[in-house]
Amino acid sequence: MGHNNINGPRPPVRFAHASEREFAKLLDFYVIRWEYEPRSFPLERDAEGRVVESFSPDFYLPDLDLYIELTTLKQNLVTRKNRKVRRVRELYPGVRLMILYARDFRKLLAKYDIPAISSSEAG
Amino acid sequence: MSSLPVTRPAAGELKEVLLSEEQVRARVAELAADISRDYTGRDLVLVTVLKGGIFFLADLSRALTIPAALDFMAITSYTADSPSGVARLLKDLDEEITGRHVLLVEDIIDTGLTAAYLLRVLHTRNPASVAICTLLDKTARRIVPTLPIRYRGFEIPDAFVVGYGLDFRQQYRHLPYIAVLKEEPETSLSLPG
Numbered sequence: 001m002g003h004n005n006i007n008g009p010r011p012p013v014r015f016a017h018a019s020e021r022e023f024a025k026l027l028d029f030y031v032i033r034w035e036y037e038p039r040s041f042p043l044e045r046d047a048e049g050r051v052v053e054s055f056s057p058d059f060y061l062p063d064l065d066l067y068i069e070l071t072t073l074k075q076n077l078v079t080r081k082n083r084k085v086r087r088v089r090e091l092y093p094g095v096r097l098m099i100l101y102a103r104d105f106r107k108l109l110a111k112y113d114i115p116a117i118s119s120s121e122a123g
Numbered sequence: 124m125s126s127l128p129v130t131r132p133a134a135g136e137l138k139e140v141l142l143s144e145e146q147v148r149a150r151v152a153e154l155a156a157d158i159s160r161d162y163t164g165r166d167l168v169l170v171t172v173l174k175g176g177i178f179f180l181a182d183l184s185r186a187l188t189i190p191a192a193l194d195f196m197a198i199t200s201y202t203a204d205s206p207s208g209v210a211r212l213l214k215d216l217d218e219e220i221t222g223r224h225v226l227l228v229e230d231i232i233d234t235g236l237t238a239a240y241l242l243r244v245l246h247t248r249n250p251a252s253v254a255i256c257t258l259l260d261k262t263a264r265r266i267v268p269t270l271p272i273r274y275r276g277f278e279i280p281d282a283f284v285v286g287y288g289l290d291f292r293q294q295y296r297h298l299p300y301i302a303v304l305k306e307e308p309e310t311s312l313s314l315p316g
Contacts, residue, residue, distance in 0.1 A: 029201045029210050030236040031243070032267075064267060096268075104264050107283065108234065112201045 019070055019105060020058055026112075027061070035060045039067075041095070043087045055084040057097060067097040070105060078102075141284055142277060142301040147258070150276045151179070154256060155186030157274060158226065163189055166223045166251075172241065173197040173214065174296065175230040178288040179258045183228060191226075194218045196241065210240055216248075225250045226273075230288045231259040235267030242270070259284065259301070277301075 013036050015021040020036070027034045038060045044053040057067035069085065071078050078101070085099050100108075142150075158167075169191050171180040177195075184193055197214035225245055232238055238255060245253050256274035263281035279301075285291050286298030295302070 025208065026201060026236070028208055030240045031209060032236065032239070061266075064269065066266075066268070068266070098266070100264070100266075104281070107281075108264055111233070111283075 016058075017070075022109065023059065023068075023070060023100075023105070026108075027059075032061055033063055035062065041088050041092060043084060043091065053084075055088055057088075065096055067095065069097065069099045071099060071101050136305050137285070137295075137302040138305040140300050140302050141279060141282070144299040147276075147287055147300065148182070151182045151258070152186050154258075154274050154276060155183050155188075158183075158256065159188040161273075162191070162224060162226075167191040168194055168218055168220055168223050168225050168250075169228050170194050170196060170216065170220075170225055170245070171228040172237070175288045175290065176228055178296070179230050180228045183256070192218055192223075194220075196244075198237070198240070210237075212244070220245065220248050220250045222249070222251050225253045227253065227255045229255060229257040231261060231279075231284070232257045232265075232270065232272065233261045234264050235270050238270055239267040258287070259289075 013024065015024065015036065024034060024036065037056045037058060040054045040056040042051040042054045044051070046052050057069045059068040059070075060066070061068065069081065071081055081099065085097060088095060088097055167189065169180060169184055171177065171193075173195050174197075180193065184191060194216045195214060196212060196216060198210050198212055201210070227238065227241060227245065229238060232255070238257075242253060242255075254271050254273035257272055258276035260272065260275045260278045261281060261284075262278065282303045283291065284301050284303055285295035286301045288296050289301070290296045291304060
């Protein structure tokens, strides 16, 4: 997990992907506080109570009390994430979770004329 | 939706008219009537953000039946290589707004990030109240869900719209209607798996 600190230097955050880093920069620009993967939501446990499936949204925006998950362009992974998001909403009804689909995120970045970032820059 | 006027120079790159000039004009008049009623007897300052909001502010303010001061703000746009990394005001208000009623007049609310930033700036000056009047409300990608949108012209679908102040690379602002770009721009940024 990592977080930004709009009032001072921030600890380094190792993002899993370049798009997450770009999203964090966008939030920084508008002075929106964020935390990176701060919480994991258990979705399923085995008979012994061990967590066998969980979901860790990419971002948490504390001032908005909102979790945000960025998605992939691969439909099978989107389907899996959608299922997990639905499950989070069922199990944790008080949690506000927004899923930002790849297409929407691309459009959002295009609005700002963000140039291409190669996959080699990811992470 | 009506067909595109072919006489406009940019029309060839537009897909369709989403809101005609007549629709915009009629809705602006309705919004002005609502604002005139709600702010009667109050010291009202209409604030818009350059450049997109100027057409809406001009038409809205001229349709008001109450007095109102006008003012403008401009902020840096987000870019991939934004030097400071943080938005900053390029033009601040000329008006003192402490104790006055501020209506932030926006051409469009999309993610809500810009509006949220401006609201924070405005609130630091202790106005009597701050609310938002937006011509277009695009909720599909709303990140800030708690904005005080008091007046809403149209809720629109998730499309890249231009005209009536809205631009794509500084083009199309002059169009008197709201149109959808023929091909939506997309970044080629790769996305997570």
